[in-house]
Amino acid sequence: MKVAVVGGGVVGLSATAALVRSGVDVVCFERSGVLMGERSAGSSRIFRLAHTDPELVRLAGTAREGFARWAAEAGRPMIEQSECAISGGDAHERAAAMDAVGAPYEWGDGLAAAARLPAVVAPSPALVDLTGGVVDVDAVRAHLAARAGHVVVHEPVDAVDGGQGATVRCLGGVHRFDAVVVAAGAGTSALAVQVGIDTPATLEHHVRFTFPFEGPAGVPAWIDSPDLGLHTYQHRSGPGRWSVGGALDPALTHWERGREAVAAASRRAVLEHVRERLTVRPVITDSLYCTHVPGLGDGIEFRRSGPVLVVYGENLMKCAPVLGDLLGAAVVAGSTPTGRTPQPAPRDAVS
Ligand SMILES: Cc1cc2nc3c(=O)[nH]c(=O)nc-3n(C[C@H](O)[C@H](O)[C@H](O)COP(=O)(O)OP(=O)(O)OC[C@H]3O[C@@H](n4cnc5c(N)ncnc54)[C@H](O)[C@@H]3O)c2cc1C
Known part of the structure; x- marks a missing residue:
């Protein structure tokens, strides 16, 4: 069987690596000169089991096993298990979904994990996802390049x-x-529509900012949805680095405003948040830009038209190994994996 995968981001490469592993003749087409250079760019992402849908909790649990397998193959860790704190917003719904699956968590009362956050006031209560942490994207990229890089055509x-x-x-x-997987991120909808599959095509700009951070390794990642103020996701993104992304009002981030205007608005909002709420120095040392689809929070969709299998969703890094395995098996079997309708959190962005 001969399979094409379109997209050399983390999803396309994970599928390609799974197909290589199964001995399938596969070619991965990537339009840019680098692998994982668009939405999968940068060196870190939050990993968490905490979702509002039990099936997504399960999926992330299976992904975690996949990351462990990759780590064993690569001889280096793929996830720093520093825990992930979730405060405000839908934290109780996430706890209920974790209960349904038996995923481990605790409620931090400001004394334990929550107190380790670089926050002026530790959030209380905070759901602490004990198997959450931070994905080492550099390790993932190196591993997937080693497993699948030889079949990539740029x-x-x-x-x-x-x-x-x-x-x-x-x-x-x-x-x-014989079959094609379309996992082209922001390029997916333009290709999918050619085979009669409509996927969300509206894009939004998003920027995450990095600040100097003197704290130790092992500080929990943090998703914070206060009743008032900026919804953020934050984590230690490497030694001396703390990265913060904010979910701005969609009126400020929509496509027509342009990348520069959105970056400037995001910079202002995140800097103000850092000055008022965090103990990290409010000096931006780095930033990471991406496009994302507004309204798609957590979730994943698979669509098929004849031999063409299309995948789309948001926050996919944390599920990459299991998505690769699902896509690899389905494209060979001619089947369609069951998706999970994206479930946006209030004012959701990436994380
Ligand atoms: C700032 C930021 C923070 C994030 N935080 C988190 C987080 O904390 N946790 C989490 O799990 N996820 C997070 N995400 C989301 C996650 O990184 C993405 O969902 C994931 O990387 C998407 O991977 P992908 O392979 O679908 O897309 P991409 O990485 O964009 O890959 C698609 C690839 O297809 C290629 N392509 C497109 N069109 C064509 C074409 N016509 N021909 C050939 N190639 C084509 C592109 O060049 C690209 O390389 C974050 C993303 C960003 C940017």
Whole structure:
């Protein structure tokens, strides 16, 4: 069987690596010169089991086993298990979903994990996801490059067709396959529509900022949805680094405002938050830009049209190993994995 995967982000590469592992003849098309350079860029992401849907808690649990397998193969950890604190917003719903699956958590009362956060006032109560932490994206990228890099072709795909067999059209010509996986991130909807699959096409700008941080390793990641003020996700993104992303009012981040205006508004909002609420120095040392689809919080959708399998969603890094395995198995079997309708948190952004 000959399979094409479109997209060399974490999802496409995970699927490609799973197919290589199963001995399938696979080619991965990536339009840029680097792997995991768009939505999968940067060096860290939050990992958590805490979701509001028990099936997503389960999925993240399976992903965690997958990260452990990758870590064993690579000989280096993929997740720093520093825990993840969730305060405000839907924390109780997440606890209920974790209860349903038996996922371990505690309520921090400001004395334990929550007190380790670089917050002026420790959030209380905070759900502490005990298996949460931070994904080492550099380790993931290196591992996937080692497993799948040799089958990547750095060419943009202009068209996908599932009419008679499956074809992928690039500048270099038309290539025939038995099946195609479209995991092209922001490029997915333009390709999916060619095979009659509608996926959300609206994009929003988002920027995460990094600040100097003297705290030790092992500080929990933190998702905070206060009744008033900025909703944020934050974590130690490496030695001496604390990264903060904020969910601004969608009126400030929509596409037509332009990347520069959104970056400036995000910078102002996050800096104000850091000055008022955190103990880290309010000096931006780095930033990470990405596009995301407004309204898609946690969740994942799979759609099929003939031999073409399309995947989309948000916050997919934490589930990458299991998504790769699901896509790899489904594309060979001609089946469609069951998705989980994205469930946005209030004013959700990435995290
Ligand atoms: C700032 C930020 C913070 C985040 N925080 C978290 C977090 O804490 N936890 C979490 O789990 N997730 C988080 N996410 C989300 C997570 O990183 C993404 O959901 C995930 O990386 C998406 O991977 P992907 O492979 O779907 O997309 P991408 O990484 O964007 O990969 C798609 C690839 O397809 C390629 N492509 C597109 N069109 C074509 C085409 N026509 N031909 C060939 N190639 C094409 C692109 O170049 C790209 O490399 C965050 C994202 C950002 C940016």
